[in-house]
Each structure stands twice: as structure tokens, then as C-alpha cells.
Amino acid sequence: MHRMYIAAITIASAIFIVSAYIAMYYGGGCRILVATTTSLYDTGLLDKLLDEFKNEEPGITVVFIPVGSGEALHMAASGDIDMVISHAPSMERGYMERGILYKQAIVAYNSFAIVGPRDDPASIRGLDPIDAFARIYAAGVEGRIHFVSRGDQSGTHLRELSLWKITGLNPSGSWYIESGLSMSKTLLFANEKHAYTLTDLSTYILLRSQSRIDLEVLVANHSLLLNIYSAYLVNPGITGGYRYSSAEKFFRFLSSSRGQSMISEYTISGIHIFNPASGYEDNLLEIWIELSKL
Template sequence: MFVPLVILLIISLTYVGLYGQPSNETTTGPPSNLVVSTTTSLYDTGLLDTIGEFYLTKFNVRLNFIAAGTGQALEAARRGDADAVLVHAPSTENQFLSEGVVGARKIIAYNFFVIVGPADDPAGIKALSATEAFKKIADEGSIWVSRGDNSGTNIKEKSLWKKAGIDPSGYPWYVESGTGMGQTLTITNELGGYTLADTGTYLKFKTDGIIDLEILVATDKDLLNTYSVMAVNPNKNPNVKFNLAIKFIEWLISEEGQKMIGDFGKEKYGVSLFNPAVDLLKTNSDPSIADMIRNYAFLQGNECPVEWRLGQEQLYR
């Protein structure tokens, strides 16, 4: 037992190194493992599998993803069952950051949620705003399938119902699936209803022929969807692999990591499923989108206030 532990320690120290750009060299020997709790809407697209395969080959670090709703993903971080988290619900992220569960937050990507439904659109919501569409669905009593799982998508959905001035709970047309994004889309398709979905998972399921649903409402500013990565705070959970988590964050925000995110989906779907956010926020290359992200996803005027950065200032230069 002693010799393998020494070997693993040496491998771990090889990866820790000094903070900066991740090493370009692949280390031989048994791979290190990094547990990342994430959302089903992100995992179902296949992006994380692609990243995981590349990361293992290049850095000899195996990324073990735990897919759940954002709330469950962050609770895994609280328990110390994950080393890093990839989620998409700023209000919930703020709660766990303020509690010191996670830190070193970086916004890495964005896209838009979409409201999808049958091609014949019985509720007549096509091209309406998001809140108008929610009101129309309620007025018509059309079937709506909610994830009902406290995921980032579910949190966004509840905020839209609130903005529309409607509490849908208890109505016969309001169905809670209690499942991830992929399964919720499948259930919605079977019921001929409507739902809120992230663009990435929808396009994958649509292109793969799993669902027939059509996008009826999109690119509304209220449908903005941002993805953030955070490290689990080692002061709360001393056993987490904090240094490996920081290296992973550094790679995700690097030019190489951002390119992989931005290129994903182009070949198969003809469009990127995710838009890189790091350079956009740094250079303000598209002021309209950048301001939307800042207004929606920044916390106290910053993607990560100084007191929550866990000393990782290199991430914010």
C-alpha cells in the first residue's frame, strides 16, 4: 500500500506545480481523478465527454462527471463529493459562494434557453416573448412539462412564471417530470406539450431524431443561459483536490479550452451549442451580449467577488 500511495503523491505534485497555464506534457503512470458535479443539460449534449477524453490524453487526469440538477450538483460540493462544479443558475451559485462552499468562479460559456413544443403550436406562442408565451400557454391550458428538480433550467422556468404573474402549480396541464433535460424533452414530445430547454440538449435530441419538437421562442433576453465553473472550497472540505480543480478551471478559460467549447457541435449540428464567454467579457467584443451576461450572471458587479476567489487572482487577470 505504501509504494502506490507515494507514486500517486508524486503524480499529484506533478500536476499541481505553480499556477499558470496547464502543462502541455502528458504525464505517464496512473491517471489522477477529478470529480466534477454538473448539470444534466450540460452533460446530455456530449460536450463533457469530448472534454474528458481530451483532458485525459493531454494531462493524464480523468474527469469523473456527476450529472444532476444544479441544486444537487452544488449539494454534492457541500458534502465534499466533488472537487469542482459546472452549473448554470447564478442565484443558486451566489448562495453557495456566500456560504463558502465553493469559490474561484469563472463564467465560461453562454447560450439561450428555448421554449419548444409541437410543430402545429396549439397554444399559438411562436415568436412571442418568453413571458407572453408563458401567459398564453396558461390561458390555453396547454400541457407544460417542468423539470421540477431545482436544476438551473427549473430555476429559470420558475423565474419566468413569476415574471408572467402565474403560479402554475396544481393545474392539470402543469406536469413535473422530476427528471433531467433529456428525459424531460422525451416526455414533452410524448405528451405533445411545451417545455423550457437549453439549446444544446434540444439540438442534440432533435438532430438525433429522438424528438419532433420545434423551437418556438428563442433569443429573448430573459432566456439567457450562462455556465460557470467553481472549485470546492478546501477550507470547508480539506479532502478535495483543490489544485487539480484550479488547473481544470485554468484550462477551461484558456484559449484552447474556450476553442473546444466554441467548436463543439459545429460539425454535427452546423452550429455551436455553446458560445465562449471569457474573451467576450474581457474585451467587450459584443457589448450587447456582454452587458446581458453582466446584468444576469454577475454577483455584486463581478463574476466572482474578491472575497470568494480563494486566493486565485490569476484567474481574473
């Protein structure tokens, strides 16, 4: 059943991507393809930003392809997209060094969090993330808990792997489950399993506001959990550059005063789920550089 679930998601993603290409080539006007992390897309923030961008640039249509950061960057290397929005510093750095990503703009940030059941059988509440992962590992080996990993080379998965690397532990066994799913579906699966997982706070808040999960935030607010979202233009030498000027306009909009104000103002159930990068670009870049080394 679990393999069928993953296969269904894979097929759905493929259909979405094919539909995006059809829209771009046969819909008329100027269309650009933007591969984006699922957390930005699922929360509705990008659609809100796009509505405003359309007012400024009615001749440009932006088609979003929501995938994990790893898949988004792979699409950039293939020249299949014009722009990427990602939150995987270590992987992004490699693609920048290879010349695939042409420009960077840090546009927003929030936090990752370790969430789990209310009774917290691994007793991690309030710990730093490294100690928390060590306790999760011990409880998992003892057969007392489950941990659900994205397992998909997304930004969240890569941060999780970095945390395991720092602990010096290599999780495996029946207690450690790789979902291969989006963040929303991974949270739902973890909720069903009464398990722990690492999540971005925006997706967690979205599902909690919809009463779809009852997992609780147990570990957050730590430098190792800072979640930085960067926008990149794909090197026009790879894409052919036909839509580069249009992609650059959307790229600049995300960092503009209007775009940053909209990121700041966006809420779910009255909760601000993203912080704009405006005014903190230099500090965030320094942190991004350190995170890219993990």
C-alpha cells in the first residue's frame, strides 16, 4: 500500500509538469516556468504574490511546478525551467558553483521544527535539535517510537540528513520510515503513525489550522533549524535565454518592496508564517553560507 501511495504521487507530479509545459507552449503570451519548494506553494503565498505580479506585468504568465528542492534543481540543470525557489543551501551552493544557477536572491525565511506526538515518548521537548535527534534515535532503536523522513532530497530532507550527520548517528530499521512524499503528506503520514518528523513551520501551521494533524512542535527556534528561501534565475546559456527577461522581472518582484511587504503580511489563521528577507539580507547570506557547508 505504501509503495502504491508513492507511485500515485509520482504520477501526479509528472502529470502536473506535463500540464505546465502544455500551458507554456500553447497558451499564448509570455510564460515562464518556476520550480518551487512545495512549502511555499502549498501555503498559498506564491499565488498571492502572483496575483499582484500580474497587475504589474499582465503580459507575463508564471507557471509554478511544486516539487522538492532536489528535483527543482535537477530541472534547472536540464534547462527545463527558467527560475527556482529553493530552501536547500548545501545543494544550491553546488549548482551555483557549476554555473547552473545564475543569480541568487534570499527572499524569505522561517524555521524548521521537530514535531511529534503530544505525549512525547522520546522526551525531546525543549531540547536543542542535536540532543533531540540523539534521543529519537535511542527510542527508535528500543522500538518505542517511529520517525518519518521525507526521503526525497528535498530541502527539509537534506536538513534532516545534516542533523543526523552532526549527531554521528545513522538511522535505519523499521522505526525509521522514508515517505518519499511532499511535506504535507509526510506530516499526515506521521500523524497517522503517531511519529516524529522534521517539518517547515509554514506547512505545519497550515495543516494544524485545518485540524488535519494533532502533532505538536517539540523543538524549534535554533540556528540549525533556520529555514532560508532563495530565488534563482537559471543560467540563460542552459535554457536558451528566450524567456530570461520575463523570468528576471518576477525574480526582481520577489525582492521588491511590494513583494517583501506581501510576504510579511501573509498569514494563516492570523499567524505570520514567513519573514521577509528585506533588511536582513547580509545576515541571512552569512547564515546561508554556513548552512551550505553542513
